[in-house]
Amino acid sequence: MRSAGPLLSVRPEPVDAPRSTPIDSRHRLRGEGHCRMRSVRTGSIAVAVLVALTLLQSPAAAYAEQPVEFGASPVVDTAGALTPDEEREVEAAIDEAADRSGRQLFVAYVGEFEDPADAGSWATETANDNNMGSEDYLLAVAIDGRAYHLSAAEDASLSAADVDRIAVEVVEPHLRDGDWAAAAIAGAEAIGGGGAPGGGLGWLWIALLVVAAAAVVIAIVIARRRGRAGAPPAEGPPPVPIDELRRRAGGALIGADDAVKTSEEELGFAVASFGDDATADFRAALAAATAKVREAFGLQQRLDDHEPDTEAQQREWYAGILRLTEEAEGLLDAQADRFDALRALEQNAPQALAEVEASIRAAESGIAPAAARLQALSSQYAPTALASVADNPEQARARIAFARDSASEAAAALGRGETGAAAVDIRAAEEAADQARLLAAAVERLAADLDDGDRAVAAGIADLDADVRTARGMSDAALGGLADRVEAEADALRADLGRAGRSPHELAARLDAVNREIDAAIAGARDAAVQAQRARAELDRALLSARSRVQAAEDYLVARRGAVGAEARTRLAEAGRLVVEAQSLTATDAARALAAAQRADQLAGQAMSLAQRDVGGFGGAYGGAAAGGLGVPQGRGASGGDLVGAVLGGILIDSMLGGGRRGGGFGGGGIPGGFGGGRRAPGSFGGSATRSRRGSGGRF
Template identity: 50%
Template sequence: MRARWVAALGAAWGLVLAGAGGVAWATDPVPLGAGRVVDQVDALGGQLNAVEDRLEELFDDTGIDLYVVYVDEFTNPSDRQEWADQVALDNGLGATQYLLAVATEGRQYYISADTEGPISGDQLDAIEQSIRPQLSDGDYAAAAIAAADGFETAAGGGQPGESGGGGFLGGLLIFLVIAAAIAVVVWLVVRTRRKKQGAAGSGTAQPPVETLDTKELARRASSALVEMDDAVRTSEQELGFARAQFGDAATQEFAQALETAKANLNEAFTLKQKLDDGVEDTEEETRAWNAQILQLCGQASDELDEKAAAFDELRKLEQNAPEALARVQEARAKAAASIEASAAELARLSTTYAPEALSTVADNPEQARDRIAFADEQLAEAQTAIGAGDGGRAAVSIRAAEESVSQAVLLQEAITKVGTDLADAEKNAAALIAELEQDMATAAALPDADGRVAGVVASTRQQVDAARQGLSGNAKRPIATLQTLEAANTAIDGVVQGVRDAAAQEQRNRQMLGQLMMQAQAQVSAAEDYITARRGAVGAEARTRLAEAGASLVRAQQLQASDAAQALQFAQRADQLAGQAIRSAQNDVGAFSGGGMLGAPSAGSGGGGGGMLGAVLGGIVINSLLSGGGGRSSGGLSGGLGGMLGGGGGRGRSGGGFRPGSFGGGGTRGRRGGGRF
């Protein structure tokens, strides 16, 4: 059995508490011991050795490590996913190491998996389903053995393959239409409704917050976050376009209003994060924070609306449609001309890096082509409208094309970012290997009465050898390799840091911080790119995680020079939250493409985007919203737009397509899975 580095063994107290009067005692994330099973509630009885033997056999046959933890209840955090992932992270589990967590009293279970691991999300789902009957029967040893059997079968390719991408791509094309529709409509809606309502405002007021039940209040707060986040993002793009055309001076007041709105939005996202964390909130806190989110979003909306009249006058696409059309046509030509180069760059990266390392950009060239095709349709519509003297219709189509071209550029730039970050990760991993070689030499010379140092050195050697393999050949996983090495580094640092002087230790801490800052920045950047290009399908949860990740990254940067230890914690938090944002966004995208009002086109829809585009833009969105069916109200933001587009923090597991993953194959945890038994 391989040696493992661990924190101090701490499972014995759980056995004592579990027997106290039959009460179910809550359990925080636990340290793993030298074996592969932690059983705090005596769930296995006399079958512990049989389970350990099966898990050892699984590793010998497949190289997959499966750890199993039995506790009574999950707490701090109480969410099964977060609890199991925290155990995995605290104990430094790598890409080929999985954790099955079971709460026997809470009747919950979950398999924590690294996104870089060899077992797919669909395979993990199948394994979880296969062990549920044994868990329901209370046969916990059989469940663990069945899980090991499932992993062995999956490692041999025996589980179902990934689902086809046709339905996903069709759905993705439709939500692209909706994302573009948001960009087209959001300011036209505000402008039109403001003109209709006049300075005094009108329309049906939202019911007072006090009259709403807690569930409805939470739903409205999530929808408000989605709608306001879209409005701010679109405003940023709108401001950039206007600055390029008219200069900074003419847009200064709107820029200031946008900054104020962003500050309110960030505060609202912080409150949403508190509502979503593992700490149980009281009814009063839940209502107060959701009400405050609504208030902050309403204030942000008012800030933008107050300055929007002058900004609308500045844009005047209706009067400048021919000039605007020429400008967007030029931008379209540049974006289209660079797609093949981006595709070639992705193909080159594919000869060097494993598919998982490129998962977030694998379809970016095709997505960029879709957006250019969409822009072409809208530019043609604008040209026709200009010829007919319909400036309003021309403006709508020009704005849609402008947004689509902007997203095409973003998708291409993301490929370059991935390549740069993977190359940086390779360099950092190579440097860390050299440091670990020195640490192993230092550790080997230390006294070792109980053999603990030798065990840590042997484990580190195994990780270093595996890392060298991960950095060679044509299927490299540098970011996942770097994360594995960082876990090994943490373990061996506990052995050798006592013999380092203070200056050397400080230098070591700062070097680790630099590596983690790079990792966190890459993860946050990838989440931002992914959500921005697909925001029509992304709900409040992903946006909240991204906002919190960005705030943590800024805090890490602020502390980098003065407090390396604290900055390290914020960088780790930013990396984890950004990975959660990507996974949540991908789940939203997968659920969005699965059907429903805006799902994939039916077999008789024609296959192309034009017909559906006309239905969505011309019929559903513009006519509905401009006639008053989803604009802002005096009570803050309505749930119409956010709710229609899947806002509200959807937590459902994706039905297919992408497996939730992290930037560049970075190897994070947090798949949706498990359940009650």
């Protein structure tokens, strides 16, 4: 379902990954070598995406591995990374760290990650398949793929910041040097280097803690005395670089924004089936999470503005973004289990499949009228005025193709009795059909906005005519020349308004410029009532333009969120906030309302430009999508264009493209803005980590 306003987002997660694990899986995993049933499907969407995208990329793939099983040893090495002696050293380091801290590290060395193809999802699936518990940590390394991920349970005693630090500062340097054994040994030592004690240390551990606490107190006292004496304080660990904080914050914003968008869509499906009363708690959680994400975007906007910020301010605001996004996703995750129980797609899969097939047919029926409407609009308006919907019919067809294929996969899975796999495909079909409906509806919505824009410009031209008459009736001779110039511009605007190829927004900008000039010249000649009326008319035009551009940018982003980065989302979030602010001030402070509306209009235009840049980069990096000049032929069985469109729409994500994610951060890579990680198929109500583990990693 679509949002009524901007910035309500989504991040799907696999529905069949286990949410709970045994409290102590370490001893069973190390003591037993029995086989385990795999809990996720290895075909269907994932394989199709990988095959399709392989055709889009020319380099030959290295040897790839699906998630592995651990037996008696905490080390699996299918890539031949370790010698026998090195493997024994790694196992000894892992055992020693586990005995010391109660935290167990498992290490997997493979050639390439496959099914799923990104490091985070591969590590999560491996951990879930092996029933890893709260204090089980997994270091997954793709030797040939030059990617890795350090995975931890959501309730692990090590914080997300600790895991990220160990991954980036302890493990990754050894991986870059190709010292695979040292990476695992250093990781095990860092993981076991502190925190909650494992069983059996008893009073010795308490004594060590007391000694350590005393040492800390003494160090603080000495440092303070040195500070008073002018001596430099003892150096601590280096602070996280600002660029690293910026990368983490950007990734966290994308993840949380997508989580809100997916949760909103899922909530829309649930409301349609169960009504408002049954979904009230989920609406409240979504509203609270959305407020936190908007607040986080507000901090990012402060960082992005033109005012210089001190390093302390930057660190404070980036920390605020990370805290707010984590809190937002936590609010959604807290409701995820109850939401899944409400929808119960696995139990109601046949009925849900019938409903989604009807939804696909309804969404498809709207594409042809939208295409015809777009064709008609193209004969009236400039390409720039239609840029946000220019490829919508083609994108909608790609989503329908994907939805139909997903529905067929769901039917086949039901025929095999695989209700979990069917539920995943049903969710994919639901979201694809919903995006197709949004893409078609956006054309008609833009048409209405453009028509409103035409009428607003016409009304503004009439105001200019009245201003010209007022100026000519005044005794000030200098106003005569201004009246002539304004009259000529009004005539030009009137002529352009009747021509094909116009842009109402550009005409409105010209109108506002000349209107401000003549308003300033004859303001003293008007009475207060007339001035207020004209100010309100100008405010109405500004609000109409801002709302239209914000809505157009929101429609564009929602259906292409798989490629849109944090910068565009930040501008759109701020534009949406300013529109709400302007609307709230219209009755009490028209001047502030006008300024807010004009700034919102400007930011919405920037958001659209940035989003289009990101989508263009997405097409360039992966052979294009089904629209917008990205040019991949349609047909899942042939080129996989509809699959790339599903990735573009955020239905399938960058895990299929081999994207890396480091501690929630996004950066580098070939795709501007990056993609959200952590999931491999459409998911349910919840944050980006729902039914997944947290962790850190990337390329080395």
